[in-house]
Amino acid sequence: MPSLSSSSMLLHRSQRLARAWPQSSAPSARFPTTCRAFCSSKPLASSPPSSEPATPLASATPPLKPSAPMKVLLHxxxxxxxxxxxxxxxxxxxxxxxxxxxxxxxxxxxxEIRKQENIRYAERLGIPIVDADYDVENWMARTKGMEFDPERGRRCSVCFDMRMEVTAQYAHDHNFDCFTTTNATSRWKDTQQVNKSGLQAAAKFGFRPYYWVYDWQTDEMTARKYRINAEQRFYKQEYCGCTYSLRDSNLWRKQQGIAPVKIGGEEAGLGTRYYEDAEADAAEESQEVVDSFFSSAEQHFHNASVYNGRMRQDVPAGETQEELLRAKNNW
Ligand code: SF4
Incomplete structure (x- = not known):
């Protein structure tokens, strides 16, 4: 069963920006991605994985007009x-x-490290946190056969689907008005791919609760994110999360002559172990860093096709070829 802890309440303020790495060669401390999370509930039956990467959101997306106060479950x-x-x-x-x-x-x-960091933050804010099951066997079963799929491809769709399905079920069972996910905040993620999973999960319950679609990646939100991270001195993870993303991160690092990812401890394999400087931390994930990595993708893996599935799907039409490629850059 999920465990729920609550506590006191308080909040913070923030900003962000960039610095440090020479932009042409700047390695990202967390190739290929950022992030991670926790809670409890019954493992879902292994349902067939999505066979497609992100597609445009259904036009049937319900109108979302959040009006306070809502009871929100935030994955x-x-x-x-x-x-x-x-x-x-x-x-x-x-x-x-x-x-x-x-x-x-x-x-x-x-x-456990990522979970404890999230619990620490929730308790500091005095908000409840649900610690769900670590049903990793189920995750492995659902992603079987996709071990070498690129990030943002089918495996990631399955990964988002699974987490959104469990979140939606919990939100439904506990009378939440809506749910959404922090995966929508990361610039390494394809927002449309993330939201598609959330909307599909909500649809299974007739959009009660509904999935909250919102632009969480504005400059203001991003600046605030890095400021809070530095203020809280959060643990800085160096890869997306699954064992396959860890493998790919270390492969890329080896090719770059960079030390492998370090899990735990006081020193990271690359960069700082903790968020401590909002501008420097943001710089590690700047567009220049991302573009630099993506532009030399072929020499990293000697197979450019590996990156095709990592392109963003949610870019506006009508850009020049160069602008479009830059906008679609998923790295
Ligand atoms: S943990 Fe793995 S499967 Fe899930 S989003 Fe990250 S790279 Fe994709």
Whole structure:
């Protein structure tokens, strides 16, 4: 059964920006991605994985006009991605509960670190957090056959689907008005892919609760995210979460002559172990860093096709070829 802890309440303030790495060669401390989370509930039966990457959201998306106060279940992948979102929701008068369900985070040591960071933050804010099951066997079963799929491809759709399904079930069973996820805050993620999973999960319950679609990646929100992360000195994870993303991260690092990812401890394999400087931390994930990595993708894996599925799907039409490629850059 899920465990729920609550406590006192308080909030913070923030900003962000960039610095440090020479932009042409700047390695990202967390190739290929960021993030992670926890909570409890019954493992879902292994349903067939989505066979497609992100597609445009259904036109049947219900109108979302959040009016305070709402009872919101926020699926959180990790503390660093939840800070600004929680603050925004709370300051707008919503009643937030954090839901930590992330069987995708492996190994267990990394999972526990990320979970404890999220619990620490929730308790500091005085908001409830639900600690869900770590049903990693189910996650492995559902992603079987996709071990070498690129990030943002089919495996990630299955990964989001699974976490959104469990979150939606809990939200439905506990009378939440809506749910959403911190995965929507990361610039490494395809927002449309994330939201598609959330909407599909909500549809299974007739959109009661509904999935809250919102632009959580504005400059203001992103700046706030890094500021809070530095203020809280959160643990800085160095890969997305699953064992396959850890493998790919270390492969890329080896090719770059960079030390492998370190799980736990006081020193990271690359960069700082903890968030401590909002501008420097943001710089590690700046568009230049992302573009630099993506532009040399072929020499990393000697197979450019690996990256095709990692392109963003949610870019506006009508851009020049160069602008479109940059906008679609998923790295
Ligand atoms: S890289 Fe792994 S942990 Fe990250 S979203 Fe994709 S499947 Fe999930």
């Amino acid at each position: 959180s992948c990790c503390a660093p991605c939840s800070g600004a979102m929680v603050e925004k929701m709370a300051s707008d008068g919503h009643k937030v509960t954090i839901f930590f369900y992330n069987p995708n985070i492996q190994p267990r040591k990394e999972y």
